[in-house]
Amino acid sequence: xxxxxxxxxxxxxxxxxxxxxxxxxxxxxxxxxxxxxxxxxxxxxxxxxxxxxxxxxxxxxxxxxxxxxxxxxxxxxxxxxxxxxxxxxxxxxxxxxxxxxxxxxxxxxxxxxxxxxxxxxxxxxxxxxxxxxxxxxxxxxxxxxxxxxxxxxxxxxxxxxxxxxxxxxxxxxxxxxxxxxxxxxxxxxxxxxxxxxxxxxxxxxxxxxxxxxxxxxxx
Amino acid sequence: xxxxxxxxxxxxxxxxxxxxxxxxxxxxxxxxxxxxxxxxxxxxxxxxxxxxxxxxxxxxxxxxxxxxxxxxxxxxxxxxxxxxxxxxxxxxxxxxxxxxxxxxxxxxxxxxxxxxxxxxxxxxxxxxxxxxxxxxxxxxxxxxxxxxxxxxxx
Numbered sequence: 001x002x003x004x005x006x007x008x009x010x011x012x013x014x015x016x017x018x019x020x021x022x023x024x025x026x027x028x029x030x031x032x033x034x035x036x037x038x039x040x041x042x043x044x045x046x047x048x049x050x051x052x053x054x055x056x057x058x059x060x061x062x063x064x065x066x067x068x069x070x071x072x073x074x075x076x077x078x079x080x081x082x083x084x085x086x087x088x089x090x091x092x093x094x095x096x097x098x099x100x101x102x103x104x105x106x107x108x109x110x111x112x113x114x115x116x117x118x119x120x121x122x123x124x125x126x127x128x129x130x131x132x133x134x135x136x137x138x139x140x141x142x143x144x145x146x147x148x149x150x151x152x153x154x155x156x157x158x159x160x161x162x163x164x165x166x167x168x169x170x171x172x173x174x175x176x177x178x179x180x181x182x183x184x185x186x187x188x189x190x191x192x193x194x195x196x197x198x199x200x201x202x203x204x205x206x207x208x209x210x211x212x213x214x215x216x217x218x219x
Numbered sequence: 220x221x222x223x224x225x226x227x228x229x230x231x232x233x234x235x236x237x238x239x240x241x242x243x244x245x246x247x248x249x250x251x252x253x254x255x256x257x258x259x260x261x262x263x264x265x266x267x268x269x270x271x272x273x274x275x276x277x278x279x280x281x282x283x284x285x286x287x288x289x290x291x292x293x294x295x296x297x298x299x300x301x302x303x304x305x306x307x308x309x310x311x312x313x314x315x316x317x318x319x320x321x322x323x324x325x326x327x328x329x330x331x332x333x334x335x336x337x338x339x340x341x342x343x344x345x346x347x348x349x350x351x352x353x354x355x356x357x358x359x360x361x362x363x364x365x366x367x368x369x370x371x372x373x
Binding site: 046 | 244245263264265284285288312
């Protein structure tokens, strides 16, 4: 079949002596409609037998419903527990910065201020809010990070014990909270997500959490 | 609007991509016994039995050639009972898509009564291209037999 195709690009085109007058317009043979038509003519060949048989098998098979994760969550570790925050709320993750204590303030949650590129941001303790004890000894190879989180234009900074990463999930993958859960973490979670490695991630309810922090700070 | 171009008997046709579900190669079909020649057969599409209409037979009066560019276009066919059914259209030389503006299409002036699926035409650098309206592919009695009256429960 290939003998039917005039391979002009090898004779007068860029792979030949480049004497084709169309080169002035198209610069390279791959932009030329003659070259494109020759490529498309390859599809005029008869289909190989095994190709069609393979396709017939493939079409007959029921397509596995692919679970498309349309939501993404930033997963991190606090103590021994894993939590998730919506990715779009995360502003930045950075190395820990010095925390400046605010004089004459003893809020259990508001621990001080952190300077982020010259801007003072409120630093809160997510460990205390969620009732998680800090891991006694950090596992080797993991490092604590500071995470900046945004809600209604207000930035909040908190420390996490480890960044796990961004996890995509579908809304139907979220499971309800166990009814036996009575810790503070349950109060601020809207569901749990079981990851492939059997890790359970608590999805934090941002609105309730921030509402509580704001109230606690105003006291 | 985006169209896929197809060519039969030297003439080019365009089919709007909006209603297309999937385009698959021309695999072996199980023929319907005693059906009109333009009903190419049944396709096992993901466990569903989908009737395939031979557009080449309708337009050129011959069977579609077994080429790599001969394909089955699966469309959502809006039937008379206001539901959509999966229908395959067998056509040749499906290798490219093209975008045409909707107002560029004009009435060709003559509508063959036995080919109500032929729509408006548009002028292109390669000639005049006619739109295929897949909604009118099946005559009412065949549509009822193949689609609406069929019990699709296994």
